[in-house]
Amino acid sequence: MASFVYEGLLLFGIGLIPGAIGALFVALTGHQHPLQSDTALRIITLAIYAVYFTWFWSVRGQTLPMQTWHIKVVTAHGGPLSQPRALLRFAAACAWFAPAALIASLNHWTRWQGLGAIAVGVVAYALLALLHPRRQFWHDALCGTQLVDVRPPAKA
Numbered sequence: 001m002a003s004f005v006y007e008g009l010l011l012f013g014i015g016l017i018p019g020a021i022g023a024l025f026v027a028l029t030g031h032q033h034p035l036q037s038d039t040a041l042r043i044i045t046l047a048i049y050a051v052y053f054t055w056f057w058s059v060r061g062q063t064l065p066m067q068t069w070h071i072k073v074v075t076a077h078g079g080p081l082s083q084p085r086a087l088l089r090f091a092a093a094c095a096w097f098a099p100a101a102l103i104a105s106l107n108h109w110t111r112w113q114g115l116g117a118i119a120v121g122v123v124a125y126a127l128l129a130l131l132h133p134r135r136q137f138w139h140d141a142l143c144g145t146q147l148v149d150v151r152p153p154a155k156a
Contacts, residue, residue, distance in 0.1 A: 092139035
């Protein structure tokens with residue numbers, strides 16, 4: 001979960017990129033582009049996140065937070081992830097927050113209510129791993145992936 005929190009901090013910074021580009025566009029032209037709507041910015045941000053995770057998981061098997069905590073994602077047989085499998089894992093991992101975000105959106109909850117719902121959804125999804133026989137997250141079970149500890153061996 002510490003890696004998850006660290007990842008969230010990085011994603012916050014990465015998520016600012018579309019908004020910054022949009023603000024720069026408005027500052028330079030004085031006009032708002034149709035791609036600057038809330039929905040468009042969310043879709044663009046989600047696409048950026050998909051590229052980020054797919055690339056790191058398929059090329060290195062780790063994002064920066066995963067490296068920090070010595071966690072690596074591999075296939076169920078221990079091999080590296082292909083780009084399609086990494087993209088599938090990203091889509092399935094949206095189960096961490098997507099159901100709560102959808103419920104909040106459909107009920108027109110405020111941002112704070114939506115964030116609270118997402119927080120509850122994240123905790124609930126994390127606890128669902130306790131129901132899996134190998135105590136792994138369900139998106140990993142679905143995608144045929146697993147998280148492994150790649151901590152260097154202790155020095156004698």
